[in-house]
Amino acid sequence: MHLSDNPATPAAATVSEWIRRAPKAVLHDHLDGGLRPATIVELAREHGYTALPTEDPAELAVWFRDAADSGSLERYLETFAHTCAVMQTREALQRIAAECAEDLAADGVVYAEIRYAPEQHLEGGLTLDEVVEAVNDGFREGERRAGGRITVRTLLTGMRHTDRSLEIAQLTVAHRENGVAGFDIAGGEIGNPPARHLPAFQHLKRENCHFTIHAGEAVGAESIHEAVQVCGTERIGHGVRITDDIAEDGTLGRLASYVRDNRIALEVCPTSNLQTGAAKDYASHPIDELRRLGFRITLNTDNRLVSGTTMSEEFQHMVDAFGYGPEVFEEFTVAALDAAFLPLPERQRLIDEVVRPGYAAL
Numbered sequence: 001m002h003l004s005d006n007p008a009t010p011a012a013a014t015v016s017e018w019i020r021r022a023p024k025a026v027l028h029d030h031l032d033g034g035l036r037p038a039t040i041v042e043l044a045r046e047h048g049y050t051a052l053p054t055e056d057p058a059e060l061a062v063w064f065r066d067a068a069d070s071g072s073l074e075r076y077l078e079t080f081a082h083t084c085a086v087m088q089t090r091e092a093l094q095r096i097a098a099e100c101a102e103d104l105a106a107d108g109v110v111y112a113e114i115r116y117a118p119e120q121h122l123e124g125g126l127t128l129d130e131v132v133e134a135v136n137d138g139f140r141e142g143e144r145r146a147g148g149r150i151t152v153r154t155l156l157t158g159m160r161h162t163d164r165s166l167e168i169a170q171l172t173v174a175h176r177e178n179g180v181a182g183f184d185i186a187g188g189e190i191g192n193p194p195a196r197h198l199p200a201f202q203h204l205k206r207e208n209c210h211f212t213i214h215a216g217e218a219v220g221a222e223s224i225h226e227a228v229q230v231c232g233t234e235r236i237g238h239g240v241r242i243t244d245d246i247a248e249d250g251t252l253g254r255l256a257s258y259v260r261d262n263r264i265a266l267e268v269c270p271t272s273n274l275q276t277g278a279a280k281d282y283a284s285h286p287i288d289e290l291r292r293l294g295f296r297i298t299l300n301t302d303n304r305l306v307s308g309t310t311m312s313e314e315f316q317h318m319v320d321a322f323g324y325g326p327e328v329f330e331e332f333t334v335a336a337l338d339a340a341f342l343p344l345p346e347r348q349r350l351i352d353e354v355v356r357p358g359y360a361a362l
């Protein structure tokens with residue numbers, strides 16, 4: 001089923017008040033997939049980018065969601081050409097990062113790891129280091145504007161189809177004291193297995209640096225196996241196709257067992273999965289089965305603009321599909337902080353001083 005066939009799904013879907021107030025943590029959210037549509041229009045005008053499908057912000061938001069709602073990851077990813085086109089200067093990157101932090105904080109997000117691929121922001125003449133510095137400055141500004149209600153860290157993404165992943169891994173290590181919490185690889189999964197980027201992962205391991213890998217979204221269990229057992233990933237972006245290794249009666253194969261028993265977090269993004277064809281609809285999305293089987297599940301947006309969603313809306317979809325109450329979202333939020341690439345005392349402080357009291361007060 002495509003989202004556009006479902007009248008309950010547009011971004012304006014009503015969200016219960018308690019969901020907005022609930023403290024949330026997001027581990028999987030792309031900076032270049034979550035811009036404000038009005039910001040894209042303004043920046044496009046400023047920079048003379050004329051290829052936008054429309055200059056009306058509301059129409060643009062609908063365009064992204066519909067264009068991404070194709071059933072194919074490759075077509076979903078084509079829409080990012082329009083966001084990356086306006087993310088080529090220091091000012092634009094700073095502004096977009098600051099607005100991202102503000103928007104997440106307004107949605108009740110208290111901790112966010114935001115990822116982006118620095119190599120996609122060099123067309124205006126910035127260096128990789130300048131890109132990272134601009135985004136970091138923007139996030140610090142956004143945290144200030146949100147009155148300290150949110151903590152943001154970044155993940156630097158290497159693109160699966162290019163050959164710069166080792167360089168991006170080195171960039172991650174170089175900026176680790178400066179708001180960069182880890183590394184990721186993203187992009188089209190078919191034909192680009194994660195082991196192509198082994199030198200990047202080996203460098204990160206040697207440097208004791210965190211990483212996650214998009215796997216098990218467009219390709220099945222073999223991609224997850226490679227990400228976990230060959231590349232040594234700590235978390236899995238999406239990972240929903242781990243169900244390939246689970247029998248109908250719930251018996252786990254060896255890979256599924258390994259992932260569950262080692263508490264390797266799955267960064268699950270239900271709405272995005274519906275758009276790329278990784279799942280059919282919310283009600284049959286494997287998140288509920290995986291949760292009941294004991295996997296470490298985190299709930300995420302993937303791309304707030306491109307998927308037309310927010311953390312609150314993802315929560316609401318789960319309430320509607322599975323009847324989840326606050327206790328399940330508290331579990332997802334604590335799971336996200338347990339799996340966050342943040343030092344243990346900081347994770348523990350967020351759980352004890354922000355998340356637990358926030359849910360107790362709902």
Ligand SMILES: O=c1[nH]cnc2c1ncn2[C@@H]1O[C@H](CO)[C@@H](O)[C@H]1O
Pocket residue numbers: 030031032033073077080115116117120157186187188214217272302303
């Ligand atoms: O769900 C996804 N799967 C794979 N790649 C993705 C997904 N969402 C976004 N990107 C890719 O990651 C880049 C850096 O943020 C984006 O430009 C997009 O190409």
Ligand SMILES: [Zn+2]
Pocket residue numbers: 028030186214237302
């Ligand atoms: Zn993603």
